[in-house]
Amino acid sequence: MWNDRFAGEAFVYGTAPAAFLTREAGRLPAGARVLSVAEGEGRNAVWLAGQGCAVTAVEGAPNAVAKARRLAAARGVTVDFRLCDLRDWPWEADAHDAAIGIFIQFGPRDVQDRMMAGMKRTVRPGGLVLLHGFAPRQVGYGTGGPPHAEWMYTEALLRDRFADFEIRALRDYDAEIDEGTGHRGRAALVDLVARRPAG
DSSP states (O other), X not given: OXXXXXXXXXXXXXXXXXXXXXXXXXXXXXXXXXXEETOTTSHHHHHHHHTTOEEEEEESOHHHHHHHHHHHHHHTOOOEEEEOOGGGOOOOTTOEEEEEEESOOOSXXXXXXXXXXXXXXXXXXXXXXXXXXXXXXXHHHOSSSOSOGGGSOOHHHHHHHTTTSEEEEEEEEEEEEEETTTEEEEEEEEEEEEEOOOO
């Protein structure tokens, strides 16, 4: 399904980074080692590389990775793109300064829980997990995302899943988004920035 969605020449979600990422990137240390999960067509990983981060971007759709590599080349940056089904991703422990997941709510709760656990595992002590996705009311807006309210984030869900981390930011809000043809219009959004304790 995802490979078909990314088959055309156009960037389904645009080439600009998510506003959440540009707003929160100042929390990352200079030269941060960042893992971008389910990166898609490269817009966020390429932007992070342009800010001086060392980015590994994992994505399961070959068409998306091909477009992401073209975008990186056009912007003159280097990203370590990995074509891999996320169910097979090893989640190396303590390997990154940050793990980022932007609109990755493409599976049921147990799938998402395994992914969150992997993101928590792969950041070093003191490292950050940044999540940006949709709240349940997004289903009624029809401006992007899966049609399953139970796949969406709530503040209570993320507070529970990251109870062993320090929550630096957690918000539920509405905003107008314009991210290619895939996300356009009023959206119900949830942001999380959580820090793994350093001790």
